Amino acid sequence: xxxxxxTPKYLVTQMGNDKSIKCEQNLGHDTMYWYKQDxxxxxxxxxxxxxxxxxxxxTVPNRFSPKSPDKAHLNLHINSLELGDSAVYFCASSHSQDxxxxxxxxxGPGTRLTVL
Amino acid sequence: AQTxxxxxxxxxxxxxxxxxxxxxxxxxxxxxxxxxxxxxPSRQMILVIRQEAYKQQNATENRFSVNFQKAAKSFSxxxxxxxxxxxxxxFCAYRTSINTGTASKLTFGTGTRxxxxx
Numbered sequence: 001x002x003x004x005x006x007t008p009k010y011l012v013t014q015m016g017n018d019k020s021i022k023c024e025q026n027l028g029h030d031t032m033y034w035y036k037q038d039x040x041x042x043x044x045x046x047x048x049x050x051x052x053x054x055x056x057x058x059t060v061p062n063r064f065s066p067k068s069p070d071k072a073h074l075n076l077h078i079n080s081l082e083l084g085d086s087a088v089y090f091c092a093s094s095h096s097q098d099x100x101x102x103x104x105x106x107x108g109p110g111t112r113l114t115v116l
Numbered sequence: 117a118q119t120x121x122x123x124x125x126x127x128x129x130x131x132x133x134x135x136x137x138x139x140x141x142x143x144x145x146x147x148x149x150x151x152x153x154x155x156x157p158s159r160q161m162i163l164v165i166r167q168e169a170y171k172q173q174n175a176t177e178n179r180f181s182v183n184f185q186k187a188a189k190s191f192s193x194x195x196x197x198x199x200x201x202x203x204x205x206x207f208c209a210y211r212t213s214i215n216t217g218t219a220s221k222l223t224f225g226t227g228t229r230x231x232x233x234x
Contacts, residue, residue: 033221041205045221056221088159105222107161
């Protein structure tokens with residue numbers, strides 16, 4: 001019973017290519033996130049969607065475009081991949097803030113992207 | 117903007133011993149949440165323990181406990197009776213509790229790599 005799943009788990013591609021990472025959650029959450037973990041293990045928020053609406057959009061190159069077709073899915077499309085995009089990308093989900101409480105974020109297994 | 121600092125890039129502990137991982141943060145808010153996440157080599161992010169700022173009592177989860185010092189903005193993690201399976205990266209994280217009605221990001225520290233030796 002996977003709670004937050006990501007596909008693919010590994011992605012190796014050439015510079016300049018376009019690629020997508022998919023995320024699905026079956027926890028009934030209405031909020032989903034993308035985090036990037038760089039080579040030094042630093043984790044940083046990229047985007048967040050609530051009920052398919054973009055809520056958080058950190059300073060991310062516009063080559064990165066998230067899309068949320070429904071509350072259970074959040075995909076990340078990356079155009080014109082660069083060497084510096086190599087990282088692990090984590091999807092997470094939670095209940096929205098207005099429910100109060102910890103609203104714990106549950107993480108997917110991560111997608112290791114390697115750009116050659 | 118909130119920041120989270122973990123000043124120990126690496127720590128080592130012998131099996132069955134106790135280790136404390138440090139975390140400090142900076143915020144102007146009075147209510148917020150703090151978390152410790154564990155990331156083993158499998159890279160899965162696992163929530164270890166959490167604390168709400170308005171609760172004075174330190175959180176505990178089995179062998180894991182925190183020392184939350186709100187005035188000092190300090191949130192350390194103590195692991196008792198360390199086990200080989202505790203070896204991992206540990207991340208301290210902050211989240212606002214302000215009701216935005218929607219989403220709130222986690223702000224992470226740079227992590228501490230914990231080694232457990234026999």
